Amino acid sequence: MNKIENNPIKALFFKIEGTLAYQQKDIESAQDLILRMIDVLGVDCQPADFAEKLIKGESEYQTWSEKYFVDLAPEEKWSRFLLRDLSKELIREHAHTLEKLWRESQAGWQLAEGVVNTLQELSDRGYTLATISRNSLKHLQGETFLDLFCARVQPNNTKRYQPHSGLLLEAAAQCNLSPDECAYIGDRPSRDVIGAREAGLREVILLKNQYTTEDKTPCPMQADAQLSDMTELLDCYPPLNGSNAHRKALKISPVLFDAALSTINWNRERISINEFFEIGRELGFARFELNHQIPLEVYEQIDFNRYYISSLHNPCPAIQHMKKLEKEDKILTSVDEKLRQVGVDVLKNTIEHAYRLGARNIVIHSGRVTGDESMDLELRKLFRAGKQNTHEFRVLRERMIADRKERGKPHLEALVRSLSEIVGFAEGTNILLGIENLMYYYEFPTFEEIQVLLETFDQPWIGWHFDVGHLEIMANLGLESIPHWLDAFDKRMVGIHLHDVNGIDDHFAPGDGKIDFSVVGPRLQPFTQVTVEVKPFVSTQEIRAGLPVLEDTGCIARL
Structure with a gap:
């Protein structure tokens, strides 16, 4: 990056750990703390083996936490990641003590060479400086350079992990600047570039030196520059002129929601895919x-460096259309082993693409019961005729429920075999697999079926993808209940599709139907990936009008 004439950048945001400071360990003190942890748990384990287990678990947790920008409570972190092979009750009882001792064993930070002089010079040149740090700054107490920062943003009191785009927006707000006037300096593409791009910062710079930890997580986004020395920032950011450095600050609060917009809304006859993404950004969608x-061919046109793709809906890219795969029974529930394996391979292909994109989750249509579905179609016909309260409707519904239950058994067995392979394939990718509830009764899963699936697969990377509209339709037909599903499965809700419903027609803008979103918002989990999924007939104006409905009910939040 060269000097920029009339440089629009007014503020520089720095991540402290790995960029301004690096960690130095006191081996003797660390060993003593490890022994204390073993004593707290009362386990028989060699200190070296115990430490190795913690290091591996911490690495897995950090990778997961960085992708989903979530910090778990110590009870969850230690029982799910660091010591998951020990008694959950024992770990939960001592989790806070273990976390404190573990943090102390990792302490010891040293400023990188040239940091203080470079920051002082950038400040003298008129740039506003801010820091974003995951941890308390007590390890740098006494360092006078901290006074150079007009904002110090820490996520300690939230569940957001740096560099969650909301933290960067908060830093911009504290500096009374637009994100477009700010640059972010970090050290890892997968957690620094993505967050800055989502927040709309103008530039992202990566600092790579002997202290930098290798980033093993794939990321399609590239920084605007990569530097090897802190002092090189002085070549990138020349002195601001007086009008820029001392202009009157105007606090700008851009609207950006912690949610995704699905490309189901894309009208491909009118605009390109990247134009659709730009409109989505203007609406306030971060991803x-x-x-x-x-x-x-469309997938290959996407500007992945500019727009973050947080989730993929299988099959994606659609080398074969989903309807064609279903028609040919090439799905996860097929009782024909060769066809079932095709469905598994299609999903594996989606997982591979999601991994390369650094995506967070995959939405899975599990499959369906093959054969006659005429009772479902007839039931919906009666509903549209206003006969949902008739004896004819109730009798047909009970017949269909009994038929579906019996015919679904071999397909459920096939689905379990498919997911057994998929869950193993996805392990270590840090991608959440979401089993979506669908809108037709002969599709998978019913309440009883997803109950079996979630009990069979208790791994943290697989769960329920809650499609609000689909379940509302099932409820309107008297087949399912939204509160029933939420009470049973909300803790496993890895993703959600938000759209509204009128009768048994769905994918309207929120607020243009009958769904009570206030029932939904409070049940979302910190890791639930939120997506607004409305059809192409829904206009930009209707989407914009629906966002306050979701915000007021806690279904989406501003960053």
Whole structure:
């Protein structure tokens, strides 16, 4: 990056750990703390083996936490990641003590060479400086350079992990600047570039030196520059002129929601895919979901460096259209082993693409019961005729429920075999697999079926993808209940599709139907990936009008 004439950057945000400071360990003190942890738990384990287990678990947790920008409570962190092979009750009882001792064993930070002089010079040149740090700054207490920062943003009191785009927006707000006037300096693409791009910062710079930890997480986004020395920032950011450095500050609060917009809303006859993403950004969506109708030629046109794709809806890219796969029974529930394996391979392909994109989750259509579905179609016909309260409707519904239950058994067995392979394949990718509830009764899963699936697969990377509209339709037909599903499965809700419903028609803008979103918002989990999924007939104006409905009910939040 060269000097920029009339440089629009007014503020520089720095991540402290790994950029301004690096960690130095006191081996003797660390060993003593490890022994104390073993004593607290009363386990028989060699200190070296125990430390190795913690290091591996911490690495897995950090990778997961960085992708989903969530910090778990110590009870969850230690029982799910660091010591998951020990008694959960024992770990939860001592989790806070273990966390304190572990943090102390990792302490010891040293400023990188040239930091203080470089920051002082940048400040003298008129730049506003801010820091974003995951940890308390007590390890740098007494360092006078901290006084150079007009904002010090820490996520300690939230569940957001740096560099969650909300933290960067908070830093911009504290500096009374627009994100477009700010640059972020970090050290890892997967957690620094993505967050800055979502927040709309103008520039992202990566600092790579002997202290930098290798980033093993794939990320399609590239920084605007990569430097090897802190002092090189002085070549990038020349002195601001007086009008820029001392202009009257105007606090700007851009609207950006911690949610994705699905490409199901894309009208491909009118605009390009990247134009759709730009409109989505203007609406306030931080990220996007690619639905199952994105062919390979469109997928290859996407500007992945500019727009973050947080989730993929299988199959994606759609090398074969989902309807064609279903028609040919090439799905996860097929009782024909060769066809079932095709469905598994299609999902594996989606997982591989999601991994390369650094996506967070995948939406899975599990499959369906093959054969006659005429009772479902007839039931909906009666509903549209206003006969949902008739004896005819109730009798047909009970017949269908009994038929579906019996015919679904072999397909459920096939689905378990498919997911057994998929869950193993996805392990270590840090991608959440979401089993979506669908809108037709002969599709998978019913309440009883997803109960079996979630009990069978208790791994933290697989769960329920809650499609609000689909379940509302099932409720209107008297087949399911939203509160029933939420009471049973909300803790496993890895993703959610938000759209509204009128009768048994769905994918309207929120607020243009009958769904009570206030029932939904409070049940979302910190890791639930939120996506607004409305059809192409829904206009930009209707989406914009629906966002306050979701915000007021806690379904989406501003960053």
